[in-house]
Amino acid sequence: MSSIPADLHSASLSATPSLSRRRFLTNTAATGAIIASAGALSACASAVSGSSAEPLAETTLGRVRGVQAQGVYAFKGVPYAASTAGANRFRAPQPRAPWAGVRDATAGGASAPQLKGGSPVEFAWYWSDIAASEDCLSLSIFTPALRDNKRRPILVWLHGGAFSAGAGTSAGFDGSHLAKAQDVVVVSINHRLNVLGSLYTGEHADQLSPESANTGVLDQVAALQWVKANAEAFGGDAGNITVFGQSGGAAKVTALLGVPAARGLIQRAVVQSGSGAWRLAQPDAAARAGHALLREFGLTSANAGRLRDVPVEQLIAAFGKVTAATGGASEFRPTLDGVVFAQDPFDPKASPLAANIPLLIGNAAQEATFFLAADPRNFSLTQEQVHKRIQRFIRLNDADTKRLIGAYRDNNSTASPSELLIAIAGDYNYRLPTLAVADRQSAQNAAPVYAYEFDWKSPARNGVLGSPHTSEVPFIFGTLEAARPLIQDSPDQLQVRDRIGAIWAQFARTGNPVTAAVPGWTPYTATNRTTALLGQSWRAAADPAAKARAAFAAVPLYEYSFPVSFTRD
Known part of the structure; x- marks a missing residue:
């Protein structure tokens, strides 16, 4: 990062x-x-x-x-x-x-x-x-x-x-x-x-x-x-x-x-x-x-x-x-x-x-805002700007760019153009690649894999950052004061810190991260892709990345490679 x-x-x-x-x-x-x-x-x-x-x-x-x-x-x-x-x-x-x-x-x-x-x-x-x-x-x-x-x-x-x-x-x-x-x-x-x-x-x-x-x-x-x-x-x-x-x-x-x-x-x-x-x-x-x-x-x-x-x-x-x-x-x-x-x-x-190493793996819900934060204008983009950025970023033709954006808009009809960029870039750069590791590790069927998504929302900038790249880290370490500009006066900060720290420690102690904070969190497999939503929702969900995975699967010649930046026109 x-x-x-x-x-x-x-x-x-x-x-x-x-x-x-x-x-x-x-x-x-x-x-x-x-x-x-x-x-x-x-x-x-x-x-x-x-x-x-x-x-x-x-x-x-x-x-x-x-x-x-x-x-x-x-x-x-x-x-x-x-x-x-x-x-x-x-x-x-x-x-x-x-x-x-x-x-x-x-x-x-x-x-x-x-x-x-x-x-x-x-x-x-x-x-x-x-x-x-x-x-x-x-x-x-x-x-x-x-x-x-x-x-x-x-x-x-x-x-x-x-x-x-x-x-x-x-x-x-x-x-x-x-x-x-x-x-x-x-x-x-x-x-x-x-x-x-x-x-x-x-x-x-x-x-x-x-x-x-x-x-x-x-x-x-x-x-x-x-x-x-x-x-x-x-x-x-x-x-x-x-x-x-x-x-x-x-x-x-x-x-x-x-x-x-x-x-x-x-x-x-x-x-x-x-x-x-x-x-x-x-x-x-x-x-x-x-x-x-x-x-x-x-x-x-x-x-x-x-x-x-x-x-x-x-x-x-x-x-x-x-x-x-x-x-x-x-x-x-x-x-x-x-x-x-x-x-x-x-x-x-x-x-x-x-094969025999238990794995805890996941991502933040709005990874891309970390990279967009340097320029506040990135949070008020036009539809045309977003189209051009995504087309260049993932190297798609015009029709496939429209198809990809359309699939994301179908999943969230009220999303602004900037929010669509945040979702697409975050999934492409982090969520889907991270889950690919989860899929491949779980396929070995030798040690458990536990997937999570961190969905706590930062109050900074009136909430526009959502849950950005890096945002789970100060909660794991408990370094809330060091990250005060990001965490600000979030009313649930101590609860999130204590629960996240306990989950990481429980996993280190036993190879199983499950605590009372998230009931029903079972290992991730190809058939269920159970994912714990940590930070705000505190629940287990069945394959929350399914729609994102389907949207990218519909893009011809989709191959994960180093893209150009999505942070500027």
Whole structure:
């Protein structure tokens, strides 16, 4: 999720050279060494008594000092791997050297290098203001207790940002309330993004590394390995780890479910508004983007290693230029490279690696308003403007555009032109792609799938935003104050927070999210597609996306691909 259009994926399978596969196995072993480099987990974790208590915890790399506030222990900016600068740029994450003494862990770690952009005030809470650095592989832990012999479920958050921007250190992702209210351990991570997290040339792999197309993914794997190894010290259950993410973070979750290196590290998964979350970048498209970046510096794949000498600011600026040239469509994202990924996680079907992992998956009711909010004129469009935008956005001819809009108007005869655009764009970008993952996972018939739609309505701007992209996140974390411009004085905010937090925690604890808040919420299958309406309706519905699915099925040659923006004429 970012000001850049949402990631919409396509993929094709490439062969895996035996040499590259051997290198990958070697680097996977090196990644595993990150959490073992300091030996076995120490049996020491304590909190100093007194009002100015400074909690201490022992990790596999050394002792860390956190903070205690309102019944929660927080350890921030804890490294899980070495700096990615210099020789480590474009390489799989390397082990962090253990430290002596006690390391301060009271402030969030550096953001990954990225482009900065503006945001409407209602969504500013999603972005971190912590400075960027290539020494960005760190995480933050929030826990109700330290080494108290309890095994709490662990929820690991993957932020959004279209694989290009964002950080786990946003004020909206503070895990304190969720940890305390639901008696769980919450972890948020930072990892490499954009060209630093994925750069693929398709040849001369030794110049960067065989894994360079998926270093961001391997960062996430390294973080999960660290979490598993250090769970006990923070009151967590190493055998019960849930990954949850929204938007680009949701796509990170689905990617992890299909990467062999993550096997055994994930017991449950939550996918929130995953745009194109079933497909990775295909090698030829990723290689075109990689070569375009190299040309910015007068390089080719044969001497691509010289990119390690380029100042990171120039590298990120070049990434922005290459991405802008394609209308904001970025192919610097997880890639079907035949090295880290042997197959696509959810295309044409769900990976067997994900078969036994329960899945909670869903979307917000008015996803598209997040992207339209930057210009208030987007909420008073004419019928002609909407027709032109949809025709360009989904690449339809005039007759099919009329047919699609007509089907949506039949479903909602009182909708304004802007409301029709919001519905069509949200379904195309998020709702239907997310449910495609639900369909493919449930088809494996091995672990339950639970679908939801978040239908709480924001009072901001007199209600025009509805339930926008990202809107469920502050309720899950309980970061209502951080998101006050979006939530405002919504009278039901505490109820929504408490119910949503309990649902996410219940799912992490048991693999079943059902609570008293939504009676009759049964698993999602191809025959019923039961979906819980959360936030306002609090009820289970049978396939609420049926009419949207039928409307798009009637459009000839409908194929989900990266569209141009629908936010402007």
